[in-house]
Amino acid sequence: MTEDQVKQIVIDIIDEIAPDEDTTGLKPEVNLRDQMDLDSMDFLDIVMELRKQHGIEVPEEDYPKLASLDSCAEYLTPKFNAK
Template sequence: MNAEEIREEVLDILENIAPDEDLSDLDDSKNFREQLELDSMDFLDIVMELRKRHRIQIPEDDYLNLASMDSTVTYLKPILKDVEKAK
């Protein structure tokens, strides 16, 4: 997956978790929690949905890498690239 595909997928996950949020002016560099009304359970839902969709493990120590869209895309790009090659 390229960066734009990953971004679109994360947006899709966010739309499902927070359907009342307006994601159209999401600032990719800002923390999700600063911009959206996400609690810790919502954040775990994001992690679990990524795990379900791609059969990847995200260690709890790496959760900080999923704080913003930019950091999430940067973190997931090499992981999802490897997953695609394995298919």
């Protein structure tokens, strides 16, 4: 799986949990919470959906690695490819 595919998975999850948010113009290098109105519960929902939909576990100490689309892709791509 490529980093772009992982970014799209994260965007799809955001679209599911926050349907009112516009994800079309997201800047991959900018913190997601700075670009959208995501609170800590939304962020936890993203982590839970990664586990539920894709079997990807993200330990709490790694949550900061999911700050931007770029950092999500960097952190999650190896996890997807190890499955």
